[in-house]
Amino acid sequence: GQQLNQSPQSMFIQEGEDVSMNCTSSSIFNTWLWYKQDPGEGPVLLIALYKAGELTSNGRLTAQFGITRKDSFLNISASIPSDVGIYFCAGPRNQFYFGTGTSLTVIP
């Protein structure tokens, strides 16, 4: 099936640092989605991107839709402890394909 490659797999950072993660695909997507999952809960949509080259912010989060439509990245600025969780990218084509996730740990 469709593979979304997400990196890094895990990150351990100090509170206040910026974070960057990305997602690549061998196929084109017309929409890119970024989700965060807290332990014991379902994933929550953070940002949706609909146009190649689009750069969208949501508070301290910024995501970009790659110009080739085969990649996307998510940045988190000035990380805080509640940013801890697993971040997933996703792209829809008939069904929704998800990346393998990036586990973020923020050290106070």
Next chain:
Amino acid sequence: GAGVSQSPSNKVTEKGKDVELRCDPISGHTALYWYRQSLGQGLEFLIYFQGNSAPDKSGLPSDRFSAERTGGSVSTLTIQRTQQEDSAVYLCASSRVNAGELFFGEGSRLTVL
């Protein structure tokens, strides 16, 4: 309802028993998805519905797994003769159209003893 609702939130069952997991999508959402997530793992696609039909059942792990959706709303995922490897969180999600934004429920945690 306001969000995707799943029940039960937790289910403990004995190996060999059948279980039913329920999903109530966001009102007006025509597409409904089931995913499975094992501990510390990513999301494994199981099946999706567009209305009451299931165009893609390719992710169902075996013939012990089945799902149905009635009235274009509630969906039930049934696992027959449960095995220990079925233990996981089963997540349901819905979207307005099958290429839009996807919204998840809290999941049903299944433990097979």
